[in-house]
Amino acid sequence: MINNKTVIGEINVExxxxxxxxxxxxxxxxxxxxxxxxxxxxKGVILDFPKGDMRGCAVRGIETDDEVMFAMRAPLREKRSKKKEEA
Structure with a gap:
Protein backbone atom coordinates (compact mmCIF):
# COMPACT_ATOMS: atom_id res chain seq x y z
CA MET A 1 0.00 0.00 0.00
CA ILE A 2 1.40 3.42 -0.98
CA ASN A 3 1.13 6.08 1.71
CA ASN A 4 0.78 9.58 0.22
CA LYS A 5 1.15 12.44 2.67
CA THR A 6 0.89 16.14 2.02
CA VAL A 7 2.62 18.56 4.36
CA ILE A 8 0.49 21.64 4.82
CA GLY A 9 2.64 23.43 7.40
CA GLU A 10 5.26 22.98 10.07
CA ILE A 11 5.22 23.36 13.81
CA ASN A 12 8.47 23.91 15.66
CA VAL A 13 8.46 23.20 19.36
CA GLU A 14 11.31 24.12 21.69
CA LYS A 43 45.12 19.14 47.83
CA GLY A 44 42.02 20.93 46.52
CA VAL A 45 40.24 22.18 43.44
CA ILE A 46 38.74 25.42 42.14
CA LEU A 47 35.62 25.28 39.97
CA ASP A 48 34.59 28.15 37.69
CA PHE A 49 30.94 28.36 36.65
CA PRO A 50 30.60 30.65 33.61
CA LYS A 51 27.31 32.54 33.52
CA GLY A 52 24.63 30.69 31.59
CA ASP A 53 26.80 27.82 30.33
CA MET A 54 27.47 24.97 32.74
CA ARG A 55 28.99 22.85 29.96
CA GLY A 56 32.02 25.12 30.00
CA CYS A 57 32.84 24.57 33.67
CA ALA A 58 36.56 25.16 34.23
CA VAL A 59 38.51 23.17 36.81
CA ARG A 60 41.90 23.87 38.35
CA GLY A 61 43.63 21.56 40.76
CA ILE A 62 45.45 23.08 43.74
CA GLU A 63 48.73 21.47 44.71
CA THR A 64 49.70 22.83 48.12
CA ASP A 65 48.03 23.44 51.49
CA ASP A 66 49.05 27.11 51.30
CA GLU A 67 47.29 27.51 47.94
CA VAL A 68 44.16 25.87 49.38
CA MET A 69 44.13 28.28 52.35
CA PHE A 70 44.68 31.26 50.02
CA ALA A 71 41.79 30.15 47.77
CA MET A 72 39.47 29.51 50.71
CA ARG A 73 40.08 33.01 52.11
CA ALA A 74 39.87 34.82 48.75
CA PRO A 75 36.12 35.61 48.83
CA LEU A 76 36.45 37.16 52.28
CA ARG A 77 39.35 39.38 51.16
CA GLU A 78 37.38 40.62 48.15
CA LYS A 79 34.26 41.40 50.24
CA ARG A 80 36.37 43.31 52.77
CA SER A 81 38.13 45.35 50.08
CA LYS A 82 34.80 46.28 48.46
CA LYS A 83 33.43 47.46 51.83
CA LYS A 84 36.52 49.66 52.31
CA GLU A 85 36.06 51.18 48.83
CA GLU A 86 32.39 51.97 49.56
CA ALA A 87 33.21 53.67 52.87
Whole structure:
Protein backbone atom coordinates (compact mmCIF):
# COMPACT_ATOMS: atom_id res chain seq x y z
CA MET A 1 0.00 0.00 0.00
CA ILE A 2 1.40 3.42 -0.98
CA ASN A 3 1.13 6.08 1.71
CA ASN A 4 0.78 9.58 0.22
CA LYS A 5 1.15 12.44 2.67
CA THR A 6 0.89 16.14 2.02
CA VAL A 7 2.62 18.56 4.36
CA ILE A 8 0.49 21.64 4.82
CA GLY A 9 2.64 23.43 7.40
CA GLU A 10 5.26 22.98 10.07
CA ILE A 11 5.22 23.36 13.81
CA ASN A 12 8.47 23.91 15.66
CA VAL A 13 8.46 23.20 19.36
CA GLU A 14 11.31 24.12 21.69
CA UNK A 15 11.38 22.32 25.01
CA UNK A 16 13.63 23.36 27.85
CA UNK A 17 14.10 21.40 31.04
CA UNK A 18 15.70 22.31 34.32
CA UNK A 19 17.71 20.14 36.62
CA UNK A 20 17.40 20.32 40.35
CA UNK A 21 19.96 18.67 42.62
CA UNK A 22 19.34 18.15 46.31
CA UNK A 23 21.98 18.56 49.01
CA UNK A 24 22.56 14.80 49.40
CA UNK A 25 23.30 14.42 45.67
CA UNK A 26 25.61 17.46 45.74
CA UNK A 27 27.50 15.98 48.71
CA UNK A 28 27.97 12.68 46.84
CA UNK A 29 29.31 14.56 43.81
CA UNK A 30 31.71 16.56 45.98
CA UNK A 31 32.94 13.33 47.59
CA UNK A 32 33.56 11.82 44.15
CA UNK A 33 35.45 14.92 43.00
CA UNK A 34 37.50 14.89 46.21
CA UNK A 35 38.47 11.25 45.66
CA UNK A 36 39.33 11.88 42.00
CA UNK A 37 41.53 14.95 42.62
CA UNK A 38 43.10 13.45 45.75
CA UNK A 39 44.12 10.38 43.72
CA UNK A 40 45.78 12.75 41.23
CA UNK A 41 47.83 14.27 44.06
CA UNK A 42 45.95 17.57 44.46
CA LYS A 43 45.12 19.14 47.83
CA GLY A 44 42.02 20.93 46.52
CA VAL A 45 40.24 22.18 43.44
CA ILE A 46 38.74 25.42 42.14
CA LEU A 47 35.62 25.28 39.97
CA ASP A 48 34.59 28.15 37.69
CA PHE A 49 30.94 28.36 36.65
CA PRO A 50 30.60 30.65 33.61
CA LYS A 51 27.31 32.54 33.52
CA GLY A 52 24.63 30.69 31.59
CA ASP A 53 26.80 27.82 30.33
CA MET A 54 27.47 24.97 32.74
CA ARG A 55 28.99 22.85 29.96
CA GLY A 56 32.02 25.12 30.00
CA CYS A 57 32.84 24.57 33.67
CA ALA A 58 36.56 25.16 34.23
CA VAL A 59 38.51 23.17 36.81
CA ARG A 60 41.90 23.87 38.35
CA GLY A 61 43.63 21.56 40.76
CA ILE A 62 45.45 23.08 43.74
CA GLU A 63 48.73 21.47 44.71
CA THR A 64 49.70 22.83 48.12
CA ASP A 65 48.03 23.44 51.49
CA ASP A 66 49.05 27.11 51.30
CA GLU A 67 47.29 27.51 47.94
CA VAL A 68 44.16 25.87 49.38
CA MET A 69 44.13 28.28 52.35
CA PHE A 70 44.68 31.26 50.02
CA ALA A 71 41.79 30.15 47.77
CA MET A 72 39.47 29.51 50.71
CA ARG A 73 40.08 33.01 52.11
CA ALA A 74 39.87 34.82 48.75
CA PRO A 75 36.12 35.61 48.83
CA LEU A 76 36.45 37.16 52.28
CA ARG A 77 39.35 39.38 51.16
CA GLU A 78 37.38 40.62 48.15
CA LYS A 79 34.26 41.40 50.24
CA ARG A 80 36.37 43.31 52.77
CA SER A 81 38.13 45.35 50.08
CA LYS A 82 34.80 46.28 48.46
CA LYS A 83 33.43 47.46 51.83
CA LYS A 84 36.52 49.66 52.31
CA GLU A 85 36.06 51.18 48.83
CA GLU A 86 32.39 51.97 49.56
CA ALA A 87 33.21 53.67 52.87
Missing amino acids: VKAGLSVDRKTADICMDLLAIYFNNMGF
